[in-house]
Amino acid sequence: MNATAAEILETPAAPEKELPVRDRAQTQGRIFQAGRALLAEGGFQAFGVNAVARKAGCDKQLIYRYFGGLDGLVDAIGEDLAGWVTQHVPEDQGGRFLLTYGDLMERLAELYADALRADPLMRRILVWELSESSPHIARMADARAKGIAQWIERMRGSLTPPKGADTVALNAVVIAAVQQLVLAAETSGSFAGLPLKSQKDWGRAVSAVARMARAAYA
Amino acid sequence: MNATAAEILETPAAPEKELPVRDRAQTQGRIFQAGRALLAEGGFQAFGVNAVARKAGCDKQLIYRYFGGLDGLVDAIGEDLAGWVTQHVPEDQGGRFLLTYGDLMERLAELYADALRADPLMRRILVWELSESSPHIARMADARAKGIAQWIERMRGSLTPPKGADTVALNAVVIAAVQQLVLAAETSGSFAGLPLKSQKDWGRAVSAVARMARAAYA
DNA sequence: CGGCCTAATCACCATCGGGTGACTTTGCCG
DNA sequence: CGGCAAAGTCACCCGATGGTGATTAGGCCG
Numbered sequence: 001m002n003a004t005a006a007e008i009l010e011t012p013a014a015p016e017k018e019l020p021v022r023d024r025a026q027t028q029g030r031i032f033q034a035g036r037a038l039l040a041e042g043g044f045q046a047f048g049v050n051a052v053a054r055k056a057g058c059d060k061q062l063i064y065r066y067f068g069g070l071d072g073l074v075d076a077i078g079e080d081l082a083g084w085v086t087q088h089v090p091e092d093q094g095g096r097f098l099l100t101y102g103d104l105m106e107r108l109a110e111l112y113a114d115a116l117r118a119d120p121l122m123r124r125i126l127v128w129e130l131s132e133s134s135p136h137i138a139r140m141a142d143a144r145a146k147g148i149a150q151w152i153e154r155m156r157g158s159l160t161p162p163k164g165a166d167t168v169a170l171n172a173v174v175i176a177a178v179q180q181l182v183l184a185a186e187t188s189g190s191f192a193g194l195p196l197k198s199q200k201d202w203g204r205a206v207s208a209v210a211r212m213a214r215a216a217y218a
Numbered sequence: 219m220n221a222t223a224a225e226i227l228e229t230p231a232a233p234e235k236e237l238p239v240r241d242r243a244q245t246q247g248r249i250f251q252a253g254r255a256l257l258a259e260g261g262f263q264a265f266g267v268n269a270v271a272r273k274a275g276c277d278k279q280l281i282y283r284y285f286g287g288l289d290g291l292v293d294a295i296g297e298d299l300a301g302w303v304t305q306h307v308p309e310d311q312g313g314r315f316l317l318t319y320g321d322l323m324e325r326l327a328e329l330y331a332d333a334l335r336a337d338p339l340m341r342r343i344l345v346w347e348l349s350e351s352s353p354h355i356a357r358m359a360d361a362r363a364k365g366i367a368q369w370i371e372r373m374r375g376s377l378t379p380p381k382g383a384d385t386v387a388l389n390a391v392v393i394a395a396v397q398q399l400v401l402a403a404e405t406s407g408s409f410a411g412l413p414l415k416s417q418k419d420w421g422r423a424v425s426a427v428a429r430m431a432r433a434a435y436a
Numbered sequence: 437c438g439g440c441c442t443a444a445t446c447a448c449c450a451t452c453g454g455g456t457g458a459c460t461t462t463g464c465c466g
Numbered sequence: 467c468g469g470c471a472a473a474g475t476c477a478c479c480c481g482a483t484g485g486t487g488a489t490t491a492g493g494c495c496g
Contacts, residue, residue, distance in 0.1 A: 045263070127349055129405060130405055132261075133406060169425070169426035170430065171411075173426045176394070177392075177394045180397050181391070184394070190363075191393075191394055192390040192393045192394070193366075193386055194386050194387050204384060208387035208390070211383075211434050212430040
């Protein structure tokens with residue numbers, strides 16, 4: 001009945017409707033990709049059995065058969081996104097030397113912002129997380145938190161934060177700021193008077209976050 | 219046809235259903251309050267003509283007649299919230315001396331967090347702003363941004379930020395962090411590993427924001 | 437009393453949502 | 467060939483939604 005996200009992802013998606021292929025794996029893949037696309041484009045509001053089936057070009061019954069309903073499909077998509085941070089936030093230093101823990105967080109803010117800005121699906125899911133609470137969603141949030149913690153741990157090397165600094169809280173604040181700015185940018189193009197459209201705007205925003213991170217860890 | 223929010227607010231709401239009062243102003247008030255309550259409780263997803271009418275205990279037709287439909291009702295609610303920052307973020311110093319511009323922003327973060335945490339309706343609207351973009355919503359966001367700018371201007375006194383500090387960007391970052399943390403707290407109770415449930419948790423979060431604000435403006 | 441304005445309701449429409457059982461097609465295998 | 471399991475489709479059900487036109491009920495005034 002249920003299929004793992006890994007299996008499904010092997011099928012690279014068949015975007016346009018063709019006559020029924022009579023290939024379960026491929027049909028599963030089409031449904032899966034249709035779900036992702038729909039979520040990325042219209043958010044959870046546009047996400048429904050009928051819509052997914054329409055987009056996948058098959059009968060909605062198959063969603064129930066192959067994924068056990070919408071919840072199952074969401075689970076599959078979520079499972080596939082479990083390693084998102086690890087996959088989308090690179091672990092190189094971009095040619096820079098990270099001299100202090102503050103530099104590290106500055107870099108994280110920058111990379112996290114880039115990754116989010118490049119991924120509509122993840123942005124929609126973040127908004128979803130703010131809109132309602134459900135087991136699926138909680139799991140995704142947890143996975144992201146762990147991914148970020150791992151990133152820091154791996155990149156940290158021998159860098160240590162100053163004594164008395166509440167790293168968990170400070171890091172959460174940095175990530176929170178980035179996240180809110182990226183999400184707000186999409187719908188309103190600005191936040192609290194700060195424009196967030198051009199690349200230049202983003203440079204400004206990121207360097208503000210960077211300044212705060214560095215200063216807080218000084 | 220349309221009524222201003224000010225007029226409507228005079229009627230303090232009649233929570234339970236009574237037999238038709240045959241009083242236009244009062245009925246308008248009930249519809250208005252029903253809309254607010256519904257929005258506050260279930261977010262924009264729970265917000266619909268039928269639901270509002272049900273909650274207000276009247277026929278949905280009246281929503282069209284008195285407000286020109288759902289959009290009009292949203293406008294009325296939004297108009298009423300135009301002065302939210304001014305009304306809910308106090309402009310006293312809570313017995314503290316604000317010695318630096320950093321202190322000022324620290325205080326703003328604290329007060330803004332408190333105000334948001336106390337107002338479910340505004341939280342829902344913030345999430346709404348992240349979910350879709352529409353004229354109503356854009357107006358509300360603008361009004362908030364202006365309110366915050368006014369707060370700073372009025373509280374600033376003779377305090378000035380250090381040279382070279384991009385105040386607009388830094389302030390936006392502070393506000394963004396607070397906002398994201400408050401919103402995340404509601405649905406998941408934590409953010410990036412930082413718990414956000416007890417009052418103690420909030421103290422921790424706020425002091426992290428405060429540390430960053432102070433440090434960045436040092 | 438009778439008329440009249442208006443608050444409020446009713447009945448109805450089309451549409452879309454999630455969900456299910458019965459059906460048809462296809463390809464494989466003995 | 468005949469049968470059978472799997473892939474896929476069809477035809478429904480039900481409830482809720484946004485939206486509208488016709489209708490009723492109530493108070494005020496001459």
